Amino acid sequence: MPTNPPRAAALHALFGGTFDPIHYGHLRPVEALAAEVGLNQVTLLPNHVPPHRPQPEASAQQRLTMVELAIADNPLFAVDDRELQRSSPSYTVETLETLRKERGSTQPLAFIIGQDSLLSLHKWHRWQDLLSYCHLLVLARPGYGEQMETPALQRWLERHRVRDAAALSEQPQGYLYLAQTPLLEISATEIRERRHHGISCDDLLPRSVQRYIELQGLYR
Numbered sequence: 001m002p003t004n005p006p007r008a009a010a011l012h013a014l015f016g017g018t019f020d021p022i023h024y025g026h027l028r029p030v031e032a033l034a035a036e037v038g039l040n041q042v043t044l045l046p047n048h049v050p051p052h053r054p055q056p057e058a059s060a061q062q063r064l065t066m067v068e069l070a071i072a073d074n075p076l077f078a079v080d081d082r083e084l085q086r087s088s089p090s091y092t093v094e095t096l097e098t099l100r101k102e103r104g105s106t107q108p109l110a111f112i113i114g115q116d117s118l119l120s121l122h123k124w125h126r127w128q129d130l131l132s133y134c135h136l137l138v139l140a141r142p143g144y145g146e147q148m149e150t151p152a153l154q155r156w157l158e159r160h161r162v163r164d165a166a167a168l169s170e171q172p173q174g175y176l177y178l179a180q181t182p183l184l185e186i187s188a189t190e191i192r193e194r195r196h197h198g199i200s201c202d203d204l205l206p207r208s209v210q211r212y213i214e215l216q217g218l219y220r
C-alpha cells in the first residue's frame with residue numbers, strides 16, 4: 001500500500017493590535033480572510049504600547065478582557081497575551097521570532113495587518129526581517145491607497161506578493177498576500193470619539209464589549 005506523504009501543518013495566523021477597543025473592523029475582515037485563504041484559527045495578539053507612544057485609554061487588562069469577550073463565541077479566534085505579560089514592550093518582529101522558534105521551521109505562519117499598517121510598515125523595527133518569520137496577510141481598509149510610498153517599497157511588495165492563497169500553505173514564510181476582504185469604515189479612534197461625545201456605537205463592535213465599556217466607564 002502506498003503511504004501518503006506527511007501533511008504540511010495548517011497555516012496559522014496571528015493578528016496584532018492595540019484593540020482599544022476591539023471592533024467589527026478587526027473581526028469581520030479577519031473572518032472573511034479566514035474563509036478566503038483557509039485559516040482554521042487566528043490568534044489575536046494585543047500589544048504592549050511603549051511609554052513613548054500615545055497610551056491606550058483602556059488598561060492592558062481591560063483591552064485583554066474586551067478581546068476575550070469579543071471572541072467568546074467564535075471558535076475561529078484565540079488570544080495570546082504574551083506581549084501584555086511582559087514588563088517591557090517587545091517589537092512585533094521579536095514576538096514573531098519567538099513564535100517561529102516555538103512552532104518550528106516548517107509550520108506556515110502568517111501575520112495579519114490592515115492596509116494602513118502595510119503603508120507604514122517601513123517604519124517598523126526591522127521591518128524587512130518580518131518576512132523571514134512569517135507571511136504577511138493584508139486586509140483592505142477604506143481610505144488607504146494601494147500604492148506604497150516609494151518605488152523601492154513598491155518593488156519590495158511586488159517581489160514578495162503572491163496572488164494564489166494556496167502558496168501560503170506551501171512555504172513557512174516569505175509571502176505577502178493582499179486580501180479581497182470587505183471594507184469596513186470603523187476605527188477604534190472613531191469609537192472612542194463617539195463615546196466622548198455620547199454618540200451610540202451600536203453596530204461598530206460586539207454587544208458584550210459595549211456592555212463592558214459601559215460598566216467600566218471607559219472612553220468617557
Ligand code: ATP
Binds near residue numbers: 020112114
Ligand atoms: P486606532 O484608531 O486607535 O489607531 P485601529 O482601529 O486602527 O486603532 P488597531 O488596534 O490599531 O485598531 O489595529 C490593529 C490592526 O487592525 C492594524 O493592522 C490595523 O491596520 C487593522 N485594522 C483596524 N481597523 C481596521 C479596519 N476597519 N479594516 C481593516 N483593518 C483594520
